[in-house]
Amino acid sequence: MIFNQLDKPLLHGSWSATDFFSYRPTMTSQDESTLRLPPPAQTADVSPTRKPQAKVTRTFRNLARPKPALESPTPPPEVRPKRRRRPRVTPPTQEELDRLPIEKRQEMYDARRQRPWQHLTSIGVLLGLIFTGGGLVYTARTYDTGQETLRTTQQQQITDRYTKAVESIGKDKPMEVRVGGLYALARVAKDSPPDASTIEQVVTVYTLEHDREDLERSQDIREPRTITPWHTGVDLVAALKVLRQVHLVDNGSLGLRSPLRTARFMGAVWNGMDLSEAMLSEADLTGANLTSANLISADLTDANISRVNATNVWLIDANLTGATFYAADLTSAAFSDANLTGTDLTNAILADADLSGAVLTNATLTGADLRGADLRGVRGVTPDKIRKQARTDATTQF
Numbered sequence: 001m002i003f004n005q006l007d008k009p010l011l012h013g014s015w016s017a018t019d020f021f022s023y024r025p026t027m028t029s030q031d032e033s034t035l036r037l038p039p040p041a042q043t044a045d046v047s048p049t050r051k052p053q054a055k056v057t058r059t060f061r062n063l064a065r066p067k068p069a070l071e072s073p074t075p076p077p078e079v080r081p082k083r084r085r086r087p088r089v090t091p092p093t094q095e096e097l098d099r100l101p102i103e104k105r106q107e108m109y110d111a112r113r114q115r116p117w118q119h120l121t122s123i124g125v126l127l128g129l130i131f132t133g134g135g136l137v138y139t140a141r142t143y144d145t146g147q148e149t150l151r152t153t154q155q156q157q158i159t160d161r162y163t164k165a166v167e168s169i170g171k172d173k174p175m176e177v178r179v180g181g182l183y184a185l186a187r188v189a190k191d192s193p194p195d196a197s198t199i200e201q202v203v204t205v206y207t208l209e210h211d212r213e214d215l216e217r218s219q220d221i222r223e224p225r226t227i228t229p230w231h232t233g234v235d236l237v238a239a240l241k242v243l244r245q246v247h248l249v250d251n252g253s254l255g256l257r258s259p260l261r262t263a264r265f266m267g268a269v270w271n272g273m274d275l276s277e278a279m280l281s282e283a284d285l286t287g288a289n290l291t292s293a294n295l296i297s298a299d300l301t302d303a304n305i306s307r308v309n310a311t312n313v314w315l316i317d318a319n320l321t322g323a324t325f326y327a328a329d330l331t332s333a334a335f336s337d338a339n340l341t342g343t344d345l346t347n348a349i350l351a352d353a354d355l356s357g358a359v360l361t362n363a364t365l366t367g368a369d370l371r372g373a374d375l376r377g378v379r380g381v382t383p384d385k386i387r388k389q390a391r392t393d394a395t396t397q398f
Contacts, residue, residue, distance in 0.1 A: 158192045162199070169206055169235075178235045182206070186242045189249050196249040203246060204259040207239045212264045217284045221306040221326045227267040227287035237273055244279035244299060281319075341380070365389040370396055 168181030290310040361380030
């Protein structure tokens with residue numbers, strides 16, 4: 001044994017304490033085998049084997065926990081820049097003032113004296129701005145009041161002018177007064193368009209009151225009638241011209257029909273009369289004398305102008321749509337640029353007439369005399385159709 005070697009020196013007394021603690025025994029192979037423990041015996045595992053079980057999970061909708069809402073990220077707090085406080089300036093001491101040059105001390109003295117006056121100047125400027133603003137507000141209100149007063153005054157003046165003009169066209173007034181009153185009504189209609197409708201009705205009544213009363217309107221244009229000449233007054237001609245002016249201002253508020261659809265002007269003697277831009281639509285002018293009359297730009301839409309004597313009449317740029325010129329004498333008449341759409345020119349005499357540039361769409365030219373007429377630039381009809389319907393010769397210009 002290992003201790004046998006250790007016991008012998010100890011028994012003889014040759015080992016010290018130092019030698020004892022520093023001594024390391026050496027084992028032999030016999031000793032090592034003696035100290036080695038036997039391996040543990042393997043025993044058989046007799047515990048019963050368990051089958052793996054499937055994991056059962058159940059979902060209960062009533063007990064489902066709501067998912068927490070995603071919280072929006074909290075914005076970082078706004079960092080406001082710190083105000084920089086103005087450093088406090090302490091007033092200079094007397095010693096510091098004494099050390100300043102005389103020029104600097106004089107500048108400081110002058111600035112101190114001027115400071116109150118600067119405050120007063122600022123206050124004066126502020127008061128000036130306040131007074132200026134008040135003045136502008138007062139001016140604006142005064143302007144509005146002035147405009148309202150002006151409109152009221154104008155309406156009052158228009159009412160007075162209208163009343164005086166209507167009074168001046170009475171039957172007991174002289175001819176020149178009535179003519180002036182009619183043109184005054186036309187001026188009132190231009191200055192006050194809302195009153196144009198009323199003025200048109202007044203002038204229409206005046207015109208119908210001064211038409212021919214002893215004859216009825218023609219029923220058959222082909223039936224010959226004995227119509228005596230009828231001399232009208234200048235006031236009636238003025239009323240026809242004023243009626244056209246007012247009708248244009250009013251844009252025809254009385255309807256599509258002409259206000260003169262019942263007017264009777266048969267046998268009217270208007271030779272050489274100025275009827276330019278006159279309103280004669282749907283009027284009956286059977287047997288009238290229109291020799292050398294000025295009917296430039298007149299409105300003769302659907303008018304009955306049968307059997308009239310209208311030699312040398314001026315109908316330039318006139319509206320003759322649907323008019324009837326049955327057996328009318330229109331020798332040397334001027335129809336240039338006139339609108340003759342749907343016009344009835346049956347048996348009309350148009351010798352040497354000027355029809356250049358006129359519109360003859362759907363016009364009836366049966367038996368019309370166009371010898372020597374100028375038909376250059378005619379629109380709406382062909383020369384062959386004109387030759388088939390009307391009488392032409394070598395002097396007719398196409």
